[in-house]
Structures are given as structure tokens and as C-alpha cells.
Amino acid sequence: MTIGEKIQFYREIRGLSQTALAELSDVSINTLRKYENNTRNPKPEQVQKIANALQISIHALIDIDIKSIDDIAPYLFEIAKIGGVEFCGEKDASGKYIKNSITLQFKSDVLKIFIKEWADKQEVINKLRNDAKNSPDEQAKEYLLKRADEIEQEIHLRIIDSPRMIDNSKGISVRIYPTNN
Known part of the structure; x- marks a missing residue:
């Protein structure tokens, strides 16, 4: 999504x-x-003004270009600083984590609740899209896809309408699976 598309998206949600x-x-x-039509890119000061007017974090509008682990690592480090992260998993004889067993466990109750809600809604979205894909009825397919899109918007609304502070409590686990390249 371009910055212009994001501005329009959050403007319409609001x-x-x-x-x-x-x-x-x-x-x-x-x-x-011009911003929304992607014929002009806003300067950082303008992005901040628009984010303030939309009552969202400037980070919701800024593009994040992730193409490798090196691009993800700084975000993981920041999450670890703010939300607290513990590493869990099986270890080999030398005391090092085994690649396929390692998980991140977040300490923040707020972060755990957010991830749980997101995961629960994502399950519903995936089911709706799968049901739509397998439906022979075009009208049912259209309804299911529309409902999936509505739930995605609800997730975004929840994020922008309830700013959350991170605390440092007990964790939720996220398993990181290696790719088979």
C-alpha cells in the first residue's frame, strides 16, 4: 500500500x-x-500533520520495506525493548537453541491481548476467504469476501481507536518457522 492509499484508507475508516x-x-x-492519487509524496512534516488529524501513529502511514531478515531485525529489537521478549525452546548439548523449536514469548499483557485478538480475527478472515473460494454461488462468494474485508477493517479500527501502552507481564509465544529454501 502506498502512503497515498494509506492516507485514503485511514481517512475513510475515520x-x-x-x-x-x-x-x-x-x-x-x-x-x-495529490497524495491520495499518488501523484505527489508528502514531506515528513505533512505526514505528521495528517497522522495527527487522523489520530494515528505516523508509523501507520510510513512504508516499511521488508525484503530480508536484516530489514526485520531492527523492529524485533524495538519490540523487545518495549514489550519484553524471552526466547524459549529446546537446546542442543552445547546449550544453543535448536532452530525449529525456538519461540519468542512476549511479556506484555497488552501485546498478548492484541496478538490474540488479531490471530482470532485472522482465523475468521481466512475461513471466510476459503469458504468464498470454494463456493459455487457467486452471491455467497461476494458476501463472504465482503465480510472478510469488513473484519479486516474492524482490526484496523480497533488499532487506531484504542491506543495501547505496552506493559511487561508474562508472555505469549510466536513460533518462527524456517523456510525450506
Whole structure:
């Protein structure tokens, strides 16, 4: 998703017109249209103004280009600093973790709740999309896909409407599986 698409996405979730967002962010309507049409990229100051007007973190609008483990590592380090991370898993005779058994366990109750809610909703979304894929009825297929999209928007709404503070409590585990390259 481009930054312009993200601006439009969050603006629509908030139920704002382009005019309303332009006024709230002190960005001209023509400039905002150019951002949303991807004919112009906003400067960092403009992104901050728009994020403030949308009441979201600037990070929700900024593109994250992840192509390798090196791109992910800084985010994992930040998550570890803020939410607390423990490594769990089986170890070999030398005391080193076995690749296929290692998990990250988050200490933050807030982070655990968020990940649990996200995982639960993602299961529903996946089931709806799978049911749509296997449905011979076009009307049912359309309904199921629309419902999956609505639930995805609910996830985004939940994130932007309930800012969460990270605490350092007991963990939730995330298993990292190696690829078979």
C-alpha cells in the first residue's frame, strides 16, 4: 500500500471527507488529493500533520520495506525493548537453541491481548476467504469476501481507536518457522 492509499484508507475508516481531513491537518485539499492519487509524496512534516488529524501513529502511514531478515531485525529489537521478549525452546548439548523449536514469548499483557485478538480475527478472515473460494454461488462468494474485508477493517479500527501502552507481564509465544529454501 502506498502512503497515498494509506492516507485514503485511514481517512475513510475515520469517516472523513478529503475536505475535512485537509482542514484538520492544515494541508490544502489539492495537495491532499495529490497524495491520495499518488501523484505527489508528502514531506515528513505533512505526514505528521495528517497522522495527527487522523489520530494515528505516523508509523501507520510510513512504508516499511521488508525484503530480508536484516530489514526485520531492527523492529524485533524495538519490540523487545518495549514489550519484553524471552526466547524459549529446546537446546542442543552445547546449550544453543535448536532452530525449529525456538519461540519468542512476549511479556506484555497488552501485546498478548492484541496478538490474540488479531490471530482470532485472522482465523475468521481466512475461513471466510476459503469458504468464498470454494463456493459455487457467486452471491455467497461476494458476501463472504465482503465480510472478510469488513473484519479486516474492524482490526484496523480497533488499532487506531484504542491506543495501547505496552506493559511487561508474562508472555505469549510466536513460533518462527524456517523456510525450506
